[in-house]
Structures are given as C-alpha cells and as structure tokens.
Amino acid sequence: MxxxxxxxxxxxxxxxxxxxxxxxxxxxxxxxxxxxxxxxxxxxxxxxxxxxxxxxxxxxxxxxxxxxxxxxxxxxxxxxxxxxxxxxxxxxxxxxxxxxxxxxxxxxxxxxxxxxxxxxxxxxxxxxxxxxxxxxxxxxxxxxxxxxxxxxxxxxxxxxxxxxxxxxxxxxxxxxxxxxxxxxxxxxxxxxRPSLDVPGALLSITGLAALVYGVIEGPVAGWSDPGVVGALAAGVVLLANLVVWESRARQPMMNLALFRDRRFVWSAAVTTAANLMMAGILFVLPQYLQVVLGNDAFGTGLRLIPMLLGLLVGAVLTDRLAARTGHKPIIVSGMAVLGAGFGLGALTDPGGGYSYTALWLTVLGVGLGLTMVPAMDLVISLLPGGEVGRDSGLVQTLRQTGSALGIALLGSLLSQLYRDRVETAGLPEAAADAVRDSVGGAAAVAQRLGDDALLASAREAFVHGMNGLLAACAGLTAVMAVLALAFLPGRRAGRDAAASGDGRQSTHAHAAD
Known part of the structure; x- marks a missing residue:
C-alpha cells in the first residue's frame, strides 16, 4: 500500500x-x-x-x-x-x-x-x-x-x-x-516498446472480421449459406495461420505462453462463456419486456435494473470473500447461482407478470457478479506487467468474440423455437413471413389486422423460445461449472498466480518518462 x-x-x-x-x-x-x-x-x-x-x-x-x-x-x-x-x-x-x-x-x-x-x-x-x-x-x-x-x-x-x-x-x-x-x-x-507485428495484426484483423461477419450473418442468411460458410471457413483458416505465425514471430503480438497456464485458460474460458450467455440474454430480454409484457423503451430499461443490482451484490460478495477463500470456490459457486437463475428463467409462464421475471433476473445478476469478477481478477493477476496492454487485448478479444457468438447462436435457437410454435395459418404470405421473422413483426401484423389470437400465439411462441434459450444457458453453465471445478487450480495455485503476476508487474510496469 x-x-x-x-x-x-x-x-x-x-x-x-x-x-x-x-x-x-x-x-x-x-x-x-x-x-x-x-x-x-x-x-x-x-x-x-x-x-x-x-x-x-x-x-x-x-x-x-x-x-x-x-x-x-x-x-x-x-x-x-x-x-x-x-x-x-x-x-x-x-x-x-x-x-x-x-x-x-x-x-x-x-x-x-x-x-x-x-x-x-x-x-x-x-x-x-x-x-x-x-x-x-x-x-x-x-x-x-x-x-x-x-x-x-x-x-x-x-x-x-x-x-x-x-x-x-x-x-x-x-x-x-x-x-x-x-x-x-x-x-x-x-x-x-514492442514493435507492431504487421503480419500478425493483418491476420488477426482479417481473421476476426471474417469470423464475426459469418457469425452475424448466420442467423440472417442461414448457416448453410455459401457466403456465411465461406466467411467462417476463412476466419478459421486465417486465425489458425495467426497462431502459427505468432508461435514463430520474434516479437509476437499474442502471448501464446498464457495458454500453457491452466489458471489462465480456465478463468478466461469462464469469463468468455459468461459473456456469451449475458450477450444472448440481453438480446432476448428487451424483446420479451417490450412485446410480451408491453413496456416501452424507458420501462424496459427500468426492468433490467434487478439484474444490474444482483451483479453489484455479487461483486461486493466477491470483494469480501476473495482474500479468504481464493478465486475457485467463488467462481464455481457463482456458476451454480448463474445456472439457478437460468433454470428459474426457463420456467417463465407466458401469462405471468414481471415479478417472477425480476426474481430470476436478480439471481442471474448475482451469479454474473460472482462469476465474472473473480475470473477477471484471476486473469489479470496472470498478465505480465509490461505487456499487459497486449494481453488485455487478447482477453477482451476472447470475451467479445464470445458475445458475438452468444447473440448469433442463442438468437438462432430462439428464432427456430419461435418459428416452430407460432401460428400463421390463414395469413397472407407476406404477413406470415413477417410473423415468422420476429415477435415484433407479429405484433405489428396483429395490430394491423386486429387479431388478438395471433398476438397471443406470437407471445406464447416467443416465451417458449426464450425458455429454450435459458434452458440451454443453464446446461452450458452446468458444464462450465463442472469443468472449472475439475480443472481450475484451487486457492494455493490462485495465490501463487497472483503473487507471480504481481511480481511481474512490479518488475516491468513503470511510469513513463
């Protein structure tokens, strides 16, 4: 101090x-x-x-x-x-x-x-x-x-x-x-003062751009669309070449040695998975709160606050417990709470009100706070001090790619479950396409036609899709919790990692002249 x-x-x-x-x-x-x-x-x-x-x-x-x-x-x-x-x-x-x-x-x-x-x-x-x-x-x-x-x-x-x-x-x-x-x-x-790795930068920029483009376009054009398949394949090939280049570069842009440390691998995997699921939830919640529960944009923002308050509670608990228990017990417990929140959300009734939603949003928030804060703390403790900017870029790349995947994959699951359930019989082809495209489109068609039964069907189908998405997140959380319990090193290793990381930081990090 x-x-x-x-x-x-x-x-x-x-x-x-x-x-x-x-x-x-x-x-x-x-x-x-x-x-x-x-x-x-x-x-x-x-x-x-x-x-x-x-x-x-x-x-x-x-x-x-x-x-x-x-x-x-x-x-x-x-x-x-x-x-x-x-x-x-x-x-x-x-x-x-x-x-x-x-x-x-x-x-x-x-x-x-x-x-x-x-x-x-x-x-x-x-x-x-x-x-x-x-x-x-x-x-x-x-x-x-x-x-x-x-x-x-x-x-x-x-x-x-x-x-x-x-x-x-x-x-x-x-x-x-x-x-x-x-x-x-x-x-x-x-x-x-590392020099810019130009070949590595070009490979990373083009590879990530192609991968994220494919992920974004997949739910829109279809995952079998040639453009989507080509973008995803190009992204994988370019990123594979990036890894090969970085393993041989004299001054690499990406610190591949971090991936030989189980503490880094599993803490980064946890925070990436949490980001993936949070992005998927933030994609689906506004639609649910606006179209199904009938709130305007301002009211939707207000009704997301329980998740934020839960996250702050989880963060405070982490701050109080981390020094005594280490990172692993908090991360595993956090994923258990997160899974419980997803499980509660998967039981949402199409005719239910906001009070039950507020409950599972709060539990989700607490789980996110207990998961993401200690996982990020452990990741940062392992980054070499002088190179922390470069390595922070790597961590954030993993997290943001997880977010893009969450929106695309979970959004695709939601769309498929919604389309399979919504009723479009008897509608003109253009109207049926709008109804199948999104619950917002269905609400617009129902309002134009004065068809309350269509609106009820669309809302029920959307909640069915949302429940499936939340159930998938609960399953992924359970898998990640088991993997973290099995492979993330415990308290002693976490302390050693923090000491090692801080030692590197004190050796390399300094105020600029």
Missing amino acids: AGADPRRWWALGALALALLALGFDLTILNVALATMSRELDAGTSELQWIVDSYVLVFAALLLPAGLLGDRFGRKRMLLVGLAVFGAASVGGALAGTPGWVVAARVAMGVGAAVLMPLSMSILPTIFPPEERTRAIAVWTGSMALGLPLGPLLGGWLLEHFWWGSIFVINVPVVVVAMGAIALLVPESRDPA
Missing part, C-alpha cells in the same frame, strides 16, 4: 466513466432503429449494418489496439481512443444517410477497441493486489450499469429530441472522461 498511487480511485472513476459510455452505447441504438428507419429511409439490411458494423470493427481491432498501448503509452492511447469515439459520435449525430451512420459506427468501433483493453490494462499498474478485486468489480460494474441505461436514456432522448441525440449524449461523457484521465491516470508502457 505504501507505493500505491494516491489518485488511484479517482483514476478508476475516470476509467469507469469512459466504460459507462461504451456500455450504454451497446443498447441505446436499439430503441432508435425504428425512428432512424423512418427519417433516414433505411431498410432492414442498412439497419442491421448500423448495429453490426460497430461490433465487427470492435472485435477485429482489440488485439492490435492493446499492443499500441504497450508501445506508445496506455494513457496516451486511451485519450486517442476517446477522441476518436467522441468525434465519431458527432459524425453520427450529423448523419443524413444510412451509409454515413454506418461510417460513424465503424469509427466508434475503432475508438471502443482502443478503450476496452487499455482501460483494463491500467488497473494492475495502479492498484496493489489487495485492492485489485474491488477495482475490477467497479470496472466490470461500470459497463454493466450502461446496459440498462441505454434504453432509459434512448427512450427519454427520443421523446424530447431528434434521433441524433443518442450520439450527442456520448460527447459530454467523453469530454469529462478525457479531462479526468489526463489529470488522474499515470502513464505506463512496456519498457521494451
């Missing part, structure tokens, strides 16, 4: 503010799509790319972005990332065509790809080991807080201002975060 930076908690607040903007930016756009479609004359494909272009660029650039922080300075690159994100937000607000919005979202993805790994990489350089779990809980919670804030803010802004206000809201947050980071966050970098 003697050598700890006295400004560290204020610095964490600055980082949390930046992540808060990223969090609500992931969900705020969804409530504005209908308005943007009308005012920009954007079709379904254009709306899809307004959403997906951000995710695609974000995931593809995480690996090289982390390395840039190690070379040029993490604080400096954080400020660059925030500036890009803020400028792109202004561009999005001023857009007059769908293509312009897509370009702005691409630039926002570039800024976010810099912000995410470098904000994480700064934590072990300013916090001593005994405070790191709490710092990670704040770091995790700040982005989670932004998720329900997105619909709340978006709904309020659209009621009072034009659709571009959902981009403008980022600007004051970015300006304040930049000022706070400039004043409070110390500069740090890798003493070796």
Whole structure:
C-alpha cells in the first residue's frame, strides 16, 4: 500500500466513466432503429449494418489496439481512443444517410477497441493486489450499469429530441472522461516498446472480421449459406495461420505462453462463456419486456435494473470473500447461482407478470457478479506487467468474440423455437413471413389486422423460445461449472498466480518518462 498511487480511485472513476459510455452505447441504438428507419429511409439490411458494423470493427481491432498501448503509452492511447469515439459520435449525430451512420459506427468501433483493453490494462499498474478485486468489480460494474441505461436514456432522448441525440449524449461523457484521465491516470508502457507485428495484426484483423461477419450473418442468411460458410471457413483458416505465425514471430503480438497456464485458460474460458450467455440474454430480454409484457423503451430499461443490482451484490460478495477463500470456490459457486437463475428463467409462464421475471433476473445478476469478477481478477493477476496492454487485448478479444457468438447462436435457437410454435395459418404470405421473422413483426401484423389470437400465439411462441434459450444457458453453465471445478487450480495455485503476476508487474510496469 505504501507505493500505491494516491489518485488511484479517482483514476478508476475516470476509467469507469469512459466504460459507462461504451456500455450504454451497446443498447441505446436499439430503441432508435425504428425512428432512424423512418427519417433516414433505411431498410432492414442498412439497419442491421448500423448495429453490426460497430461490433465487427470492435472485435477485429482489440488485439492490435492493446499492443499500441504497450508501445506508445496506455494513457496516451486511451485519450486517442476517446477522441476518436467522441468525434465519431458527432459524425453520427450529423448523419443524413444510412451509409454515413454506418461510417460513424465503424469509427466508434475503432475508438471502443482502443478503450476496452487499455482501460483494463491500467488497473494492475495502479492498484496493489489487495485492492485489485474491488477495482475490477467497479470496472466490470461500470459497463454493466450502461446496459440498462441505454434504453432509459434512448427512450427519454427520443421523446424530447431528434434521433441524433443518442450520439450527442456520448460527447459530454467523453469530454469529462478525457479531462479526468489526463489529470488522474499515470502513464505506463512496456519498457521494451514492442514493435507492431504487421503480419500478425493483418491476420488477426482479417481473421476476426471474417469470423464475426459469418457469425452475424448466420442467423440472417442461414448457416448453410455459401457466403456465411465461406466467411467462417476463412476466419478459421486465417486465425489458425495467426497462431502459427505468432508461435514463430520474434516479437509476437499474442502471448501464446498464457495458454500453457491452466489458471489462465480456465478463468478466461469462464469469463468468455459468461459473456456469451449475458450477450444472448440481453438480446432476448428487451424483446420479451417490450412485446410480451408491453413496456416501452424507458420501462424496459427500468426492468433490467434487478439484474444490474444482483451483479453489484455479487461483486461486493466477491470483494469480501476473495482474500479468504481464493478465486475457485467463488467462481464455481457463482456458476451454480448463474445456472439457478437460468433454470428459474426457463420456467417463465407466458401469462405471468414481471415479478417472477425480476426474481430470476436478480439471481442471474448475482451469479454474473460472482462469476465474472473473480475470473477477471484471476486473469489479470496472470498478465505480465509490461505487456499487459497486449494481453488485455487478447482477453477482451476472447470475451467479445464470445458475445458475438452468444447473440448469433442463442438468437438462432430462439428464432427456430419461435418459428416452430407460432401460428400463421390463414395469413397472407407476406404477413406470415413477417410473423415468422420476429415477435415484433407479429405484433405489428396483429395490430394491423386486429387479431388478438395471433398476438397471443406470437407471445406464447416467443416465451417458449426464450425458455429454450435459458434452458440451454443453464446446461452450458452446468458444464462450465463442472469443468472449472475439475480443472481450475484451487486457492494455493490462485495465490501463487497472483503473487507471480504481481511480481511481474512490479518488475516491468513503470511510469513513463
């Protein structure tokens, strides 16, 4: 504690503010799509790319972005990332065509790809080991807080201002975060100042872009579509070549030695799986709360808060217990609680109200907090201090790829179960296609036709699909809990890992000249 930076908690607040903007930016756009479609004359494909272009660029650039922080300075690159994100937000607000919005979202993805790994990489350089779990809980919670804030803010802004206000809201947050980071966050970098691995960067960017593109397009075009199969195959081949290249490179961009450590492999697997399932849940919940339970965008955001409160409870419990029990018991217990939440959710009654939903959302949140915070703490404790930017990029790449997979795979499962159950007999072909496409489309058709039976069928079919999705998540959680129990090293190994990681950090991490 003697050598700890006295400004560290204020610095964490600055980082949390930046992540808060990223969090609500992931969900705020969804409530504005209908308005943007009308005012920009954007079709379904254009709306899809307004959403997906951000995710695609974000995931593809995480690996090289982390390395840039190690070379040029993490604080400096954080400020660059925030500036890009803020400028792109202004561009999005001023857009007059769908293509312009897509370009702005691409630039926002570039800024976010810099912000995410470098904000994480700064934590072990300013916090001593005994405070790191709490710092990670704040770091995790700040982005989670932004998720329900997105619909709340978006709904309020659209009621009072034009659709571009959902981009403008980022600007004051970015300006304040930049000022706070400039004043409070110390500069740090890798003493070796690693050079950019250009072949590795190209392989990672193209490979991840192809893989994520295939994952995004799969539920839309079909998993057997030649374009989807080709993109997925190209992604796998390029990423396999990346691994081969990195194993031979003199200054690799990716630290493959981490994958020889069981502690890193299984803690990273846990947090990636948790991200996958959380992304799937956040995809399905707004539709359930809006179309099935009949809430508006603002009300939907409010009703996501129990999951956030549960996550904060789980994070606080982790902070209190980690020093006494180690990481493994908390992670395994957290996955058990998470599985229980998914199991409760899978029993949702189509005619039930929100009170039961609030219950299982709270349990889910507690499980997420007990799972993700200690797993991330263990991952960070294993990263070499000087190279923590590069390795944070690797961790965040795994997590964000998990998120993309969660939305695609769990979304596909939901869609299949919904289509198999919804009734479309007697409807015109165009109307039947709209009903089968989504529960939102079904609600629109039912309203236009005044068909209450169709709306009831669509809602029942959607809840059936959601229950299947939640049951699949419960099964995956159970498998991961068993694997973590069997293969994740216990308390002594966790302590050794933390000591080893902190030793590396104290050896390599330093304030920049």
